[in-house]
Amino acid sequence: MSGAPSQPPEPNDGDRHLRETLVEAELLEQGKFLQWRRDRVQLPDGREATREYVVHPGAVMVVPILPDGRLVMERQFRYPVGMTMIEFPAGKLDAGEGSLACAKRELLEETGYVGRLWARAGVMHPVIGYATEFIEIWFAQDLTLTERHLDDGEFLDVFAATQDDLEAWMQQGKLTDAKTIVGMMWLRQWRAGAWPLDWQDVPG
Structure with a gap:
């Protein structure tokens, strides 16, 4: 009796029997x-x-790491779920905007931080059953605090937290945002040396 394959096939490789x-x-x-x-x-x-x-036009999320290892986080009320959520900074792509440019813009606008070192971790598809949305995950280090520029009608708190804080909140059900949980998974793997990142020096 044969079992299930141990590894999934590459995307679009031999999947004609599944395609719509x-x-x-x-x-x-x-x-x-x-x-x-x-x-x-x-x-x-x-x-x-x-x-x-x-x-959906797509979006980015930034995992911003302070010199002491803490992470720059946000608290924002999300109307569709009627809850104030703990999140990494994130935002949608503007028309024609590259993902790194969007990541830098959103980090500055929402938190006031400018990052010098940037690394693209990967991409996630958060709601594959009913939306085309994708979120590119970026990491930022060597942060400098300037002045944030929130969009009109945007209200959010910015704070710093440790990885242990966030993992405890996840376990307690206080942090339930899917993209932030994925960012935490990537952070844990990177800090453990399992998933290396290719850092770029991007001043400004």
């Missing part, structure tokens, strides 16, 4: 930066089905 193909696309609603779409697709067995989903 577009038959007809329909735009239901265009918001300020989100779209709501309903597509008709053909399933692998030839039948058709409907897929409703949100089109």
Whole structure:
């Protein structure tokens, strides 16, 4: 009796028996930066089905590390869940904006910090069942505190916390933001020497 494969195949390698193909696309609603779409697709067995989903421009998240090892964090009220959340700094990509430029901009605007050393960790897809959103994960070190520039109508607190603090809050259910939990996983692996980062010196 054969068991399950020990490793997943590479993306899009031998997955034709799983793919869904577009038959007809329909735009239901265009918001300020989100779209709501309903597509008709053909399933692998030839039948058709409907897929409703949100089109998102993508975003970045920054794991900012202070000289003493603590992490720059935010507390922000998130209306859809009706809760104030503990998060790493993050924000959506503007049209035509590169992910590093976005990471630098969001860190400065939300926290007032400017990073000199930057490293891209990877990408995550937080809501694959109903949105196209992806979040690129960046790390920043050699931070200098300047003046933050919040967007109009944006309210958040900035504070510093240790890795132990954040892990305790995760275990206690006080930190439930998925992107921040992924950032913590990457931080733990990097500090353990398991997942190296390629640091860039990016002044300004």
